Amino acid sequence: MAPGKLVFEFTHDRLHVGDDIHIGRFYKIVKAMAWYINGKDGTTQVAIKMVNDSDQTRANILRGNLLKEIKLLKRLSSNRNVTKLLGCCTRQDPVYLITEYAPHGDLKTFLTEHRKQSENATGGFSQNHLLSFAIDVAKGMEYLAENKVIHRYLAAKHVLVYEGKTCKISGFSYASDVVSDHDFFEMNKNCLPYRWMALESLTQKEFTFESDVWSFGVVLYEIITQGDTPYMDMKKIELISALKGGRRMKEPDNCGELLYETILSCSKTDPRSRPTFSMLLKTLHDLNNSEEEQILHKKHSHTQLE
Structure with a gap:
């Protein structure tokens, strides 16, 4: 691993999931506290995006889309005006996309x-x-x-x-x-x-x-x-x-x-x-x-x- 390279993969047990921020037709976003994420000590308030669909066939498609979004954000998050990816949970369900929390909302x-x-x-x-x-x-x-x-x-x-x-x-x-x-x-x-x-x-x-x-x-x-x-x-x-x-x-x-x-x-x-x-x-x-x-x-x- 290159020195200073961020490790995006995260584990569910280092997250305390809180209240919903937004519930959409296909996805929902919730507040959470993350321990030792993005190279930071202690806890960080974050936002988690996850699939929100009870139809299994469609949920599988949405899961695939979320994985693509994670991959995309890994290479885009260095820009000041693009939401920063802090981590992700992809090795077990549910898949989480973890980003910095926006205190003022949308x-x-x-x-x-x-x-x-x-x-x-x-x-x-x-x-x-x-x-x-x-x-x-x-x-x-x-x-x-x-x-x-x-x-x-x-x-x-x-x-x-x-x-x-x-x-x-x-x-x-x-x-x-x-x-x-x-x-x-x-x-x-x-x-x-x-x-x-x-x-x-x-x-x-x-x-x-x-x-x-x-x-x-x-x-x-x-x-x-x-x-x-x-x-x-x-x-x-x-x-x-x-x-x-x-x-x-x-x-x-x-x-x-x-x-x-x-x-x-x-x-x-x-x-x-x-x-x-x-x-x-x-x-x-x-x-x-x-x-x-x-x-x-x-x-x-x-x-x-x-």
């Missing part, structure tokens, strides 16, 4: 709770704070693209908020090293995040780095609106028809023209016309360094796509 809930708690429209966050969240997400996604990984399920609920309000990409259950995976689409067709999906993903089952950019545009909308979800009044078939007809997300309140144009650029019909994550990062940094009133000012003359 970005979607974090934003909406702060908005509700505040009496003013910005929910206590300045536009520069919101842009810093977006920059963190873009950095994480740029890193994924550089490592040839397609996330395919990017949404604010799959971004976790850590100490210092640092945002990190999570939710890698359906991430892939390949461009298209029809098994992913078929297994999850009844619960696909269609409001976040690119038009070509919805109509042709194509998942690419460019479709991740489309999803990022929706996340950017979620951040600027502090938790709103676009197209809430539309069902999947209605949305596909509307997107084909050119409809895109409405301009949020208190969103400047350049920022709204950035959101729209992510959802261009031709995937090749969308910006890369590196280009988006530059734009967001430029906006973050601009005068605040320039960013916040809403251009009422700007035509919205509704």
